[in-house]
Amino acid sequence: MATVKESSTNQLNKRLVTTKCPVTFIANKMGNRWKPLVIRELFSGTKRYGELKRAIPPISEKMLIQTLKELEVDGIINRKAMPVVPPHVEYSLTDSGQDLEAVITEMVKWSLKYNIQ
Amino acid sequence: MATVKESSTNQLNKRLVTTKCPVTFIANKMGNRWKPLVIRELFSGTKRYGELKRAIPPISEKMLIQTLKELEVDGIINRKAMPVVPPHVEYSLTDSGQDLEAVITEMVKWSLKYNIQ
DNA sequence: TCAAGTACCTACTAAAAAGTGTGTATCATG
DNA sequence: CATGATACACACTTTTTAGTAGGTACTTGA
Numbered sequence: 272m273a274t275v276k277e278s279s280t281n282q283l284n285k286r287l288v289t290t291k292c293p294v295t296f297i298a299n300k301m302g303n304r305w306k307p308l309v310i311r312e313l314f315s316g317t318k319r320y321g322e323l324k325r326a327i328p329p330i331s332e333k334m335l336i337q338t339l340k341e342l343e344v345d346g347i348i349n350r351k352a353m354p355v356v357p358p359h360v361e362y363s364l365t366d367s368g369q370d371l372e373a374v375i376t377e378m379v380k381w382s383l384k385y386n387i388q
Numbered sequence: 389m390a391t392v393k394e395s396s397t398n399q400l401n402k403r404l405v406t407t408k409c410p411v412t413f414i415a416n417k418m419g420n421r422w423k424p425l426v427i428r429e430l431f432s433g434t435k436r437y438g439e440l441k442r443a444i445p446p447i448s449e450k451m452l453i454q455t456l457k458e459l460e461v462d463g464i465i466n467r468k469a470m471p472v473v474p475p476h477v478e479y480s481l482t483d484s485g486q487d488l489e490a491v492i493t494e495m496v497k498w499s500l501k502y503n504i505q
Numbered sequence: 506t507c508a509a510g511t512a513c514c515t516a517c518t519a520a521a522a523a524g525t526g527t528g529t530a531t532c533a534t535g
Numbered sequence: 536c537a538t539g540a541t542a543c544a545c546a547c548t549t550t551t552t553a554g555t556a557g558g559t560a561c562t563t564g565a
Contacts, residue, residue: 390521390522391520391521392520392521393519393520393521396519396520396521397519397520398519398520398521399520399521420522420523421522421523422523448523448524448525450523450524450525450526451523451524454523473530473531473532474530474531474532474533475530475531
């Protein structure tokens with residue numbers, strides 16, 4: 272789903288830093304272009320794939336599922352697929368996903384204080 | 389220092405997301421491979437370029453100055469150059485840099501709770 | 506029977522981030 | 536007179552991330 276060269280210095284440093292630095296550890300879980308937006312949507316409750324898509328218009332379908340898959344693998348969200356047709360899939364936050372709210376709250380505070388635009 | 393194509397969808401989305409999402413806003417300031425490590429070093433006080441380099445062995449000189457420059461541009465750190473030779477440059481956190489400690493504290497809490505390794 | 510809606514998958518390309526390697530000026534020291 | 540230490544600068548390559556553009560299966564409704 273994204274080929275990674277395990278032996279590169281980039282990967283070595285990434286692993287090194289991730290295991291030594293809690294900030295990087297969490298950043299790898301929630302810190303890319305779309306993850307925070309998806310997480311925020313799920314703070315207000317369980318959502319379907321299509322609902323997330325409509326809630327975040329500029330995201331492409333590829334980036335949306337990619338983001339959802341990574342969040343699922345990292346245990347931040349749950350995926351519940353109903354065996355019906357047309358498909359019906361629901362996403363929700365896990366406990367660790369919910370616990371991100373405290374972190375995000377602090378980030379929002381800082382951003383409001385220093386975001387001048 | 390890193391050529392960016394302003395017209396790309398990537399950049400459009402980056403700007404869009406950065407202005408709409410406080411998490412992304414702050415992530416752009418402190419969320420890459422080396423920034424958190426540099427910031428952490430500076431939590432314990434002013435440091436010289438060479439001290440930072442020795443404190444974070446795997447970082448390359450290019451990545452270190454690049455990181456320092458970005459942090460300076462973003463107002464997270466101060467750079468104080470003494471007009472002596474050999475050069476003597478000191479880096480320290482600004483107020484907004486200091487204020488990152490609350491954010492980082494929450495991140496550390498989450499990481500300690502969910503970092504299983 | 507043809508289009509629309511569901512939740513994806515896959516190959517590909519463009520762009521950005523990270524890393525490598527070399528070079529700079531000035532002085533002190535051996 | 537060469538070497539080391541200081542704090543960088545710059546061109547370049549590698550690796551990763553983001554985005555584009557197609558396609559899938561099944562069913563309902565017109």
